[in-house]
Amino acid sequence: MRSKIFMSIFAALLLGVLLCGYMYFVTEKGIHKVEEITNKTFQTVKYAEAFHNSFKSIDTLTNRVLSMTSFITKEEIKDQFDISHKAFANASKGMSDYSLSPLIQQKFEQLNHQKEAWLRDSKLLLGLEKSETIPILEIYKQRQENLHHTLDEFLSLAKKETSDQLLLSEKELDNTLLTTFVITLTVSIVFTLFAFLLARGLSKPLVNLVHTAEQLATGNTDVTFTQKDRTDEIGAVVRAVAGFRDGVIDRLSLQENFKLQTEELKEALSKEKELNELQSEFVSMASHEFRTPLAIIDASARRMERRKEKLSSDDISKRTQKIHNAVSRMLGLIESTLMVARADKGKLSITPKEINLTELIEQCCENQNEIITSHIVTHELEELPDLFIGDQAALTQIMTNLLSNAVKYSPDNFMIEVQGWMRETDVYISVKDHGLGMDEEDLSNLFGRFFRAKTSTGIPGTGIGLNLVRTLVEMHEGEISAQSSLGKGSTFTIRLPIKGENSTNIDQEPQSLKYASQM
Amino acid sequence: MRNFLKLIIGLGSLTGFPALCFAGDALTLKSQYKRPLEIKFPKTAPYSPQLVTLGKMLFFDPRLSGKNNLNCASCHNPSFGYEVPVKTPIGATLTPLKRQAPTLLNMAWVAPLFWDGRAETLEEQAAGPITHPDEMGGEFETIIKRLSKSPEYKKFFHYLFPQTGITRENILKAIATYERTIIAGWAPFDKWIEGDETAISNAAKRGFIIFNGAGKCATCHSGWNFTDNKFHDIGLEIIEKDLGRAEHESNNVFAENAFKTPTLRNLSHRSPFMHNGHLKSLEDVVDHYISGVIDRPSTSPSITNVTLSIEQKSDLIAFLKSLTAERQDVSMPILPN
Secondary structure: OHHHHHHHHHHHHHHHHHHHHHHHHHHHHHHHHHHHHHHHHHHHHHHHHHHHHHHHHHHHHHHHHHHHOOOOOHHHHHHHHHHHHHHHHHHHHHHHHOOHHHHHHHHHHHHHHHHHHHHHHHHHOOOOOOEEEOOOHHEEEEEEHHHHHHHHHHHHHHHHHHHHHHHHHHHHHHHHHHHHHHHHHHHHHHHHHHHHHHHHHHHHHHHHHHHHHHHOOOOOOOOOOOOOOOOOHHHHHHHHHHHHHHHHHHHHHHHHHHHHHHHHHHHHHHHHHHHHHHHHHHHHHHHHHHHHHHHHHHHHHHHHHHHHOOOOOHHHHHHHHHHHHHHHHHHHHHHHHHHHHHHHHHHOOOEEEEEOOHHHHHHHHHHHHHOOOEEEEEEOOOOOOEEEEEEEHHHHHHHHHHHHHHHHHOOOOEEEEEEEEEEEEEEEEEEEEEEEEEEEOHHHHOOOOOOOHHHHHHOOOOOOHHHHHHHHHOOOHHHHHHHHOOOOOOOEEEEEEEEOOOOOOOOOOOOOHHHHOOO | HHHHHHHHHHHHHHHHHHHHHHHHHHHHHHOOOOOEEEEEOOOOOOOOOHHHHHHHHHOHHHHHHHOOOOHHHOOOEHHHOEEEOOOOEOOOOOOEOOOOOOOOOOOOOOOEEEOOOEEEEEHHHHHHHHHOOOOOOOOOOHHHHHHHHHHHHHHOOOOHOOOOOHHHHHHHHHHHHHOOOOOOOOOOOHHHHOOOOOOOOOHHHHHHHHHHHOHHHHHOOOOOOOOOOOOOOOOOOOOOOOOOOOHHOOOOOOHHHEEEEOOOOOOHOOOOOOOOOOOHHHEEEEHHHHHHHHOOOOOOOOOOOOOOOOHHHHHHHHHOOOOOOOOOOOOOOOOOO
């Protein structure tokens, strides 16, 4: 690379010197030509002036003699004429040496001819030549005038020709300058091209490298190095960047590892958070819901303890019944809580089996009637399928929950109606009460976890019952809906698809209650 | 269109034919009026500028007259065509002379000299007026004495005539040589002859034809100098008896009242006209030839009254005026003392 640059500088110097030499040569030539022409012009003008002056002096002499106003001797005339004639002849010869073009040559010949005739006439009139005749003065004057005219023409021609020549030489100089300019331009262009190529040779691998480096910077390590084998500085830089690329690849794999680890940590953390939430929920629920039955059990037990002597067997059975109820309520609570937790975890599972749905519903209603004396549950079941695939426990849980809710939220009306019917491939079961009911807003949020309607104030509950019911229904690929109007009661309807033998069996997973174990 | 062209050509030839004839006539006529380009000098008096200069000095020198008061130019005034603007000049006796001074223009081509041709050469002629008591009243003895007093004249004469010096012959030779150089200048007519068609007016061109034809002028006023150098009685009214040529040619009937034909060059400067200066203008001259020619025994057979219309007359006069050259300066010599 360095040697290339040095070589180009050397070439430029050499060319510059050559160009200067050529320009000097050409300009010198042009100037010489102009000088030559100027010299010629100068000579011509000199001769023309001499010619004209001699012509004039002979003319003056002739005029002086022919005016006959004073006596001029022949010798005097001869001397003056000789001087003038000599100068005249000299100038004439000088002008004859000056030859430029045939036209001017022709003019000069004409001039010479006229001049000779005029000189002869002059000699005759001046008495320098003897003759019997002399030209009439007027004729002489006429001829002289013609000569003058020819001389003027000749001079103007010569002047024109000279100026033409000067113009020509100027043009030649212009041409020379143009040639020089063109050569300079060409050389400049060649140099620029050369410099461009050189710069390109330098910059292209660099640009490629920059591009590669940018790609590397954005993390793309899938790049190739084409100039790795160069022996110059560029090659070294390329090899260095290639080394850097390898480093980047290493770094990226490390980064990937870090990312994966971070992801795992994050997941663990979120799980931990969830567990914590559940735990706190459970704690809060336990504090509210578990205390009541415990208080009943405690109160019944204390009463029985205090009045153990007076208690009749009726009383005892009454009290134990209360304890029994409280226990079963707690059990129910525990069971539903656990189920919700399991459902959240995705670990709640059902075990579909062939069950008798009609029997199941009737049993639930009876159970309810047995437990709750304040209300009466009626059921009306229309040709429900004999064969229904579902989870016995889950369906029982659903019914129990719906019925207990109906009891709970209809304190002033004891009628609870259960209806069952079938449409196409679905079974519909509805539980209707005539209790408090709720507004539209509450209705839309009804199945949310821990949600409690505004009308539920003062009525104990955890807000997880309906949420569980919905989960269980959905696990049976059914759905639950509710209609309610404030003060008139609510109707909960579940739709369950009738599944034949082909229905999918969900694998039963062993129930794991992590939070329970962590309690 | 064709008819129109025919008409044009017809009209053209109608007007063109006489013009063409005239053109042919004019060409042959014109060739007779070409001027000579050189002055011929007699072998006895060859040209030299010194001789001419001396002649000019003598021409203008009043010391050649008896009373130092007249020179040749007194009667041969360059401003009036080397004549005088009076009927006849007044000489040394202060009385008008018998005849007008003849012009000196183109005398190199004229011989014999004087109105009556009594001198064969200019030298001979020059002696006449110098010594005539009515004219300059000079005597050569006195003249030579006077000139000899001037060292310059002496020098000049001795330079030109080393052997003889100041003599009568040498004086006359010098004057005659000078007079041979007095040439009428190039007139518009000459330029026309040389081919410049615009040099003279169409009237003058028509006048030229009349001059050579109907006017019969060219019979005597022939050639470029407009003279046949002969003597004619042109039938002028005789106011004062003058025999003219008959004084020297007594046995010739036509010599009576006959005078030499003068040149017509520079006419415009030369009035009054005729040998006695009795015709004041060119119109008078032309009128004389139309109606004034007196038929008498001596009257030249060539001279009769001519018939010219008023237009022809004016054309003729236009032509005559075209014979006058532009005025030429004549520089006066400084006379030696």
